[in-house]
Amino acid sequence: MSYNKVTEEDIKCLEEILDSDRVTIKENINEDYAHDELAELKVYPEVMVEPETTEEVSEIMKLASERNIPVTPRGTGTGLCGGAVAMEGGILLLTTAMDEIIEIDEENLTAKVQPGVILMSFAEKVNDLGFMYPPDPGEKSATLGGNVLTNAGGMRAVKYGVTRDYVLGMEIVLPNGEVINTGGKVVKNSSGYSIKDLMVSSEGTLGIVTEITLKLIPLPKKQLTLLIPFDSLDEAIDTVPEIINAKIVPTGIEFMEREVLLAATDYLGKGFPETSAPAYLLLTFYGNDNEELEKKYEAAADVCLDNDAYDVYIANTEERQDVIWDTRGALLEALKAVSHLDECDVVVPRNRVAEFVKYTHKLEEKHDLRIRSFGHAGDGNLHIYTLKDDLDEETWHERNKAVMDDMYAKAREMKGQVSGEHGIAYAKKEYLHEDIGKTQVELMKGIKEVFDPQNILNPGKTV
Amino acid sequence: MSYNKVTEEDIKCLEEILDSDRVTIKENINEDYAHDELAELKVYPEVMVEPETTEEVSEIMKLASERNIPVTPRGTGTGLCGGAVAMEGGILLLTTAMDEIIEIDEENLTAKVQPGVILMSFAEKVNDLGFMYPPDPGEKSATLGGNVLTNAGGMRAVKYGVTRDYVLGMEIVLPNGEVINTGGKVVKNSSGYSIKDLMVSSEGTLGIVTEITLKLIPLPKKQLTLLIPFDSLDEAIDTVPEIINAKIVPTGIEFMEREVLLAATDYLGKGFPETSAPAYLLLTFYGNDNEELEKKYEAAADVCLDNDAYDVYIANTEERQDVIWDTRGALLEALKAVSHLDECDVVVPRNRVAEFVKYTHKLEEKHDLRIRSFGHAGDGNLHIYTLKDDLDEETWHERNKAVMDDMYAKAREMKGQVSGEHGIAYAKKEYLHEDIGKTQVELMKGIKEVFDPQNILNPGKTV
Known part of the structure; x- marks a missing residue:
């Protein structure tokens, strides 16, 4: 596909649609808008616009369509797959002013x-x-x-x-x-x-x-979090199917390893109730009264203790729960602070999470690359990070590619999916296409063409 | 679109794909398979097939595609919109043998x-x-x-x-x-x-x-149903937003009128705990223990009594609940037993259900046609039935069309949707297209063409 470049005339049109202070030309665009959290991909748009209303978005798209200029929509740019990067230049359409x-x-x-x-x-x-x-x-x-x-x-x-x-x-x-x-x-x-x-x-x-x-x-009136230390990550994750088998469905089940946890407490400069065990499960329960919650969490705690948990810490005040969940929320930022990284967001059947994590441990040795994971043990969605550390660019790319290829192949073998929640965008296209095969890619391309025959909207992504 | 007729050669091919006892030619097809629950639409397929495996379905579709023969899939034919009727003849593909x-x-x-x-x-x-x-x-x-x-x-x-x-x-x-x-x-x-x-x-x-x-x-361990009589349907339905406002979300909230209820008890030949009130709400609650359930249903019962419910009957045994829900389940069959009917399955915002039902009461007078409704007060999905009774065909079609046009226009005005759960298929196409407009119809047609460029799969439906 070839597109038209944004001309001075186009800029004038955009400034008529919006106020001129919501149109920023390339020279004045901050580097932040040239990439998202996938640091490797950096492309500047030719112009950045900040519409506030549907009508403005519509006018911008009419102009783009008439002039055959690509448009990339972007929120706060927290994506990990390059989805908000203006691959083909053109217009970057910020949605952040549409915040009502x-x-x-x-x-x-x-x-x-x-x-x-x-x-x-x-x-x-x-x-x-x-x-x-x-x-x-x-x-x-x-x-x-x-x-x-x-x-x-x-x-x-x-x-x-x-x-x-x-x-x-x-x-x-x-x-x-x-x-x-x-x-x-x-x-x-x-x-x-x-x-x-x-x-x-x-x-x-x-x-x-x-x-x-x-x-x-x-809003459920009560919330409660259990922090459950285990001797190993495998033991922790192996416990999850047992909880489900006991017909207990917590609101969430997360897993994390000590090393990642310590990185996060360092990063936040905050304490954490317990950091001595190699691995942890976090369970949350929501309910409307304490009795109801108690029954649920006691049953879950029993399953964990039966599966060799060291102990079960109950966080039932808002303050204690905030410490735990703030730390959980900071895990990715903490890893990013210590190394450049790449991520894999596969989702596999819930009862195969442990097997997948064990496999990443093998890959760590096989390809001599540091791999850390945490994520949603209860729904099968893993967040696995490969860390560059002090490897040179070439070695990093080579080893990382080898690890990613192996991980996506493993997920496919387990009948998992390429992305649980981060999307495909630019970074995962190859793996999606391998995973779903030519027929489905063609169907998706056909759908894209029905909606966007000129391919001006976020080109170069997904299909 | 023009299709090829099913030839003797095609029948032979089908008999090779399936056993011959799972291929039925037109002359031997029971009238039941010429229609679904939309009684007005009756078209015989040229041949009916009963595959048991994916491979067989695939082979049938390959044949149909090569030979340009339309295929209509059909389950048990309980649809109300003609979805399972072989509009263009061709192959009727029964899925009922794929029942594993x-x-x-x-x-x-x-x-x-x-x-x-x-x-x-x-x-x-x-x-x-x-x-x-x-x-x-x-x-x-x-x-x-x-x-x-x-x-x-x-x-x-x-x-x-x-x-x-x-x-x-x-x-x-x-x-x-x-x-x-x-x-x-x-x-x-x-x-x-x-x-x-x-x-x-x-x-x-x-x-x-x-x-x-x-x-x-x-499976939640306990279930409980409340049967709540009111002085009028309006009063009953007006209570629903009050229940939601009290932040109580029952598993289900149904409404029904005495007349429809009596038709159902007659039809089933079963008693019902209470039939003296003009209108009823049915509320169900699921939970894991009695205390939890009690809290929920007591709060809901209070709201109903505050809104002038006559009383609140609690059905907490399986037997009592079965009587109530079996009766609720038989309402449509009971109406069908007394008159030929047409149906409207719109969904509107939950807090406008009462307004919509009141509007149908007006239409009953305006167009001199008997209209009965029941349905899902809690989720805004209404099932409204127009009854032919002893009207002649022409008058029935005329009045029914006028009522339907008014109802779909009203639903559109309320920003509702044409169908909550029964689908569009053949019977509602006109209303869907009016509702979503040309642009969305074109998008849907485009999607259809991506999947089915020959338009051989269930032609004449939805778009």
Whole structure:
């Protein structure tokens, strides 16, 4: 595909659509906007725009479509796969100025938001009103638009499911600037093909989501976290299927190793209740009263102790729980602070997580590359990080590629999926295509062409 | 589109793919297979086939594709919109012989089934093992394949969501006979466009689903139903937002009127705990112990009594609950037994259900046609039935069309959707297209063409 370059005339048009202070030309664009958290990929857009309304987005897309200029939508740029990088230059469309929580409808248990609303602010707002928005990805500074477009999962997926399960409706600006609405404040819908569900996890390649209707639930009144030390990571993870087998479904089940944990406490400069064991499970339980919670967590604690847990620490005050979850939330940042890294976000059947983690330990030796993992033991979604440390570029790329190839092959063998929640975008395209095969890639390309025949929206991503 | 007729040569090919006793030629096809529950539409297929395996389905589709013969998939034919009717003749592909529950995986909380498994048998099987498959449509003799392809909702959607939320993976035979797999035993997935979610609610127009991976949850140990009589339907339904406002989310909230209720008790020949009030709410609560349940239902009962409920009947034995829910399940059959009818399955925001039902009362007078409704007050999905009674054909069609036009216009005005769970298929196409507009219809047609360029799979449906 060849695109037109952004001309001075185009800039003028953009400045007419927006105020001129929401149009930034290349020379003035901060380096931050040339990449996301996939540090290796760096491309500057030719112009950056910050629309505030659907109408503005529509006008921008009409211009881009007429002039055949690529457009890359971007939230806060917390993605790990290059999804928000303007691969082909053109227009970078920031959604961060579209940050209004339009409505919280208590009778219908719904919220309507613009895509640039930050997850953290939204979660706080609905909590204050006595509701919960269950999706809870580690990266709280991501936008809700980004969460929807990658189908973010997070730490409560065991019990509550993923972002897709909470998206009821959308307003979408198509690549040609037309505006459509799909779904709404309705729990059920069987009205033709689900355009809404096609948009979820489409990583901004099919349309620009300009308004989202989300489902809320009443906020559970009590929360409780168990921190459970084990002798080894394998022992910890092997316990998870036992918990599920006992028909206990906690809100979340996370695992972490001591070394990663210590990096995080260092990084945060905070203490942690217990750091002596090689590995930990974190279990959370939500409920409406203490008795109910007690029954649940006691049953889970018994299973853990039967499976050789050292002990079970109960964090039942908000303060104690915050320490634990803030630390869990900082694991990735802490790893990034010590080394350049690459990541693998595969999801495998829950009862094969332990096997997968053991396999990464073997790969560590086989390819002589430091590998660390943590993640969502309860839903099978692993976050595995390869660390460059002080390797030279060439060795790092070589070893990293070998490790990644092996890991994705293993996930495929286990009938897992390439990405649990981070998406495909640029970085995982090769692995997705290997995984789903030519026929499905062709179907996806066909869908892309239906929505975006000029291929101007986030080109070079996903398919 | 013009298709080839099924020749004797084709029949021979089909008999080679299947045994000859699973191939039925037109002359021997029972009238039942010429229609579904939309009685008005009756078309005989040229041949009916009953594959048992994915390979057989694939071979049939290869033949159909080569020979340009239309194929209509069909489960037990319980649909209300003509989805399983072979509009263009050709091959009717029954999925009912693909009725194996392939696996129940207790560690991953998943089940793998063939599409012809009956909902009722599946629900019983998983209950016996201590699990629950939450979707609970009234029509228990439908197939799981049909449930998935219409995104069936049912009576537990308030708390547990709809079929889509429980579909984790699929094996699909494409119109050209190729077999693809999407999703799997994974809770999270962000691996490209969700082909799986495109299939859900596609009503057999994009591919034939030959295997489904479903999510299970542990079976709640206790269930309880409240039967709550009110002075009028409006009063009953007006209470629902109050329950939600009190941050109580029952498993299900149904409403019904005395007249429909009496028709059902007559139809079943069974008693009912209370039939003196003009209208009823039914509330169910699921939980793991009695105390937990008690708290929930007492709070809900208080709200109802504050809103002028006559009384609150508690059904806490299995027997008492069965009487109530069997009656609820028979409402449609009971109406059908007294009159020919047409139905409207709109879904509107939950807090506008009462307004919608009041509007249908006005339409009853305006168009002089008997209208009865019941349905899912808690999730906004109404089932509204127009009754022919002893009207002549012409008057019935005229009045019915006028009522339907008004109802769909009203739903559109309320930002509802054309179908909550019954689908579009043949009967609702006009209303869907009015509702979503030309642009979305074109997108859906584009998607259809990507999957089925020959338009041989279930032609004449949805788009």
